[in-house]
Amino acid sequence: MTELDVDLVERAKGGNTKAFEILVRKYQGRVAAVISRTVSDHDRVQDLTQETFLKAYRALNGFRGDSAFFTWLYRIAINTAKNYLISSGRGIPDNDLELGEVDQVAPELRETDTPEASLLRGELMENLRLSIAKLTPAMREAIMLRELQGMSYEEIAERMACPIGTVRSRIFRGRQEIADIMKNYIHHGIGKSI
């Protein structure tokens, strides 16, 4: 089993629901992001995200750990979204959702965006861009290297010629500032243009 979530998954298998809750907090946004690429109704995205975690919890003992926990969860999310599309008579998009490099989830899923999803992405990205622009240059660079280029802390430290601890701090503070700046958009303005 991939080291990262092994402890939490084992505890959850043993009936520790708090361990599963941490996994939910860690991955709920990623699961919602995956589903929202094919389903544009926000309430439905939340329902299907919830359904994905319920299915995962019920099937947890069958998870052998051959892949990373998120890879397994991603498959459940994709199948849940597919089943919804089929049952609602909408069919599966021409470029069928497939499991690719899930750690690089954004690029391969971008191809499956519905027009609504593309519009929402534009709106979200614009807000993100404005938030990032307000960060200090060092924070901005660390965030961009991490979130957009998927670099590890070690690679970022090398690129920015600073200790890993500094990278960790810049990424954390950058995220915190983005969260504060975007709070208004996330809570009130999300998807208003749709």
Place this chain on the structure above:
Amino acid sequence: MSCNPELVSAFLDGELDEVIRDAVISHLMRCETCCQVLGKLSQVRDAFLGPWVLPDPDAFTSLVMTAITGSRGEASSRRDTLLSHPLVRFGAPAALAAAAVSGWMQHAQPVQDAQGGASANSVSDHR
């Protein structure tokens, strides 16, 4: 370990050594504030994946966990109700006893039949 949101952020990225990661997990297990920080930081990280983010991560986590613990509670409550039902409490032992008796009867039947057959034969013989 005390609250350290910076480590929570690095935990989210899978950028902690095993020993520190274990300590962060143990801390998260008992610190609701840091769990909320984890949800908030995840929301920012996931905004880059788009096209849409969960508006209220805490409320959503609660919803999922209520459904999980609720369904588990509901299942155990249904099981408890079922087990406490008089028909089950007294009926189950009775059914087991009946099954045992029935098994014994089935087992005994061929003997009786054989005996009956023998007796019938003997009757016909008598005839």
